[in-house]
Amino acid sequence: MDTAIRQLPQMFLAICFFHISEYFLAITIHGRRNVTLQSLLISKNYIVAMFFSLLEYLVEYSFFPELKERWWLSNLGLFLVVIGEVIRKMAIVTAGRSFTHLIKIRHEEHHKLVTHGIYRFVRHPGYCGFLIWSVGTQIMLINPISTVAYTLVVWRFFAGRIPYEENYLRRFFGNEYGQYAQRVPSGIPFVK
Numbered sequence: 001m002d003t004a005i006r007q008l009p010q011m012f013l014a015i016c017f018f019h020i021s022e023y024f025l026a027i028t029i030h031g032r033r034n035v036t037l038q039s040l041l042i043s044k045n046y047i048v049a050m051f052f053s054l055l056e057y058l059v060e061y062s063f064f065p066e067l068k069e070r071w072w073l074s075n076l077g078l079f080l081v082v083i084g085e086v087i088r089k090m091a092i093v094t095a096g097r098s099f100t101h102l103i104k105i106r107h108e109e110h111h112k113l114v115t116h117g118i119y120r121f122v123r124h125p126g127y128c129g130f131l132i133w134s135v136g137t138q139i140m141l142i143n144p145i146s147t148v149a150y151t152l153v154v155w156r157f158f159a160g161r162i163p164y165e166e167n168y169l170r171r172f173f174g175n176e177y178g179q180y181a182q183r184v185p186s187g188i189p190f191v192k
């Protein structure tokens, strides 16, 4: 009972913290005039996914309450939520103005190639952090179906987005980006 009673409040806090901090960081880095509510990163698909995970949680809690009592698994999920959040926020702070929520398709003067800090270890720490965070939320709720579904959907989304984003990065930074991409992994499993 103790574990289940804290899962939904933890989830609520994780979501609020993620989106509100994302929004205020964007304002701090890009200035209020350049930030829209899109920086909250709440899309229709995202709301549907969150609604589905809540539904799964409530159904399983009603019919198999003991499933939700695996405290060590729920705590592993909470750990992943924190780690994912830290990785993503490190990426945003490190990249600064180069980190825009919409992918840039035109090179702007202030857009510099970032290869230091956390970008020394993975090319896409922001996406890596989000993948860990989102899957972590479902492990924290001990939602088996949503854990698998989130892993597949978020992975697929980034597996498609990374080549598109990198196509522009190669145009902007040429060989410098090519060399960087050769020596540093993407940070998303099975994406080169």
Ligand SMILES: C[S@@+](CC[C@H](N)C(=O)[O-])C[C@H]1O[C@@H](n2cnc3c(N)ncnc32)[C@H](O)[C@@H]1O
Pocket: 091, 095, 098, 099, 100, 101, 102, 103, 104, 111, 112, 113, 114, 115, 119, 123, 124, 125, 126, 127, 128, 165, 168, 169
């Ligand atoms: C939402 S941010 C995500 C950045 C990165 N993919 C990540 O996961 O940390 C997308 C913007 O970051 C820019 N970007 C991605 N990697 C970059 C890098 N190493 N240096 C500078 N800009 C980068 C892209 O051009 C794009 O406009």
